[in-house]
Amino acid sequence: MRILALAALAALFLAAPAYSADEAKAAPPARGAASAVASSASAASAPAASAPAAPAVETPSPAVENEMRGFFPKPQEIAGWAFSADITFYPGQKIYDFIDGAGEVYMKYNFETVAAAEYTGPNDGTIDVEIYRMKTVEDAYGIYSYTRFSGSSTTKSEAIDLPRAAYISGLVGGLWKDVYCVKVYALEDKPGVAAAVKDFLAFVSKKIPRAPGLPDVFRVVEVEGYVKGTTRFVRCDLALKNLHFVSEDNVLGLSEGTLMVIGDFKFRTASFTGFTVIYPTEDAAKAAATGFAKFLGSDKSREATWFKRSGRAIAGVWTGLKPSETQDSQDVMYSTIQMMIDQVKTYQLN
Secondary structure: OOOOOHHHHHHHHHHOOOOOOOOOOOOOOOOOOOOOOOOOOOOOOOOOOOOOOOOOOOOOOHHHHHHHHOOOOOOOOOOOOEEEEEEEEEEHHHHHHHOOOOHHHHHHOOEEEEEEEEEEOHHHOEEEEEEEEEOOHHHHHHHHHHHHHOOOOOOOOEEOOOOOEEEEEOOEEEEEEOOEEEEEEOOOOOOOHHHHHHHHHHHHHHHOOOOOOOOHHHHOOOOOOEOOOOOEEEOOHHHHHHHOOOOOOOOOOOOOOOEEEEEEEEEOOEEEEEEEEEOOOHHHHHHHHHHHHHHHHOOOOOOOEEEEEEOOEEEEEEOOOOHHHOOOOHHHHHHHHHHHHHHHHHOOOO
């Protein structure tokens, strides 16, 4: 690995805000001893994230359908609320009939089926409940994180205390548990509706069985400065465009064999976004790093971005700033990248 002096690095990155296409151009300065591996009780035994599975079947099995029906509140199980329309299932390709224009993203996350129902309650309020079943636990979390953080919802949502993860944003709420992603929302703010959205989320959460935690790849962004609860799992370039727009082109080479995790960071006065991509092979990672470096070097006015490749992994940061605005925080960026690479090695993902 080639090492450049820090002074030389500053000049290099102001000229072209990216690491080289291959090994790191510098060893990021350490932040003391605070690079311990973040973990959870389930991290050690959690399975590796799986690649996208075969296309979903068009009809859920009777067992799956019966299970999902049991997640919905029966009339008056939430006081004052009852079905206004029966539960409807949209399996497989029928997602395109249910979600106009967004079905492709769901299919990339190994979508199997969605069950949807509408409720009416006090003051003529209405609430919709949608329960999405995905092929894997990580895909269910992935589509949960996509619905929470894509578009303009990022700064408006707040986490709520439900297992495994849940949020509320005005009249919209969501949760992830096991292979399910749940959305609960109301279109009109009538008295009692906002509180009822939370009640529906809590009810469904209790009905869905608890499952093992997420695979180790989700831990790689959990280093010093990571903002708890901001992890996003990215299955495809289309999802990335809505989570953090980089380019109209697939400049990171995301494909069915890649696993990408994104997280938000705050350290001292710096706020930025970190990412790690695990490629199926080292050659694929090298090719992606080469293409990404070329892309970054083609336009010096884009946001300052740094990255490093190690084995079949690429770790990097997006700053949201121009290169000239990052001089006071470059050591933080370098250190964050190195800690994510260390996590990749710890979990033997490189």
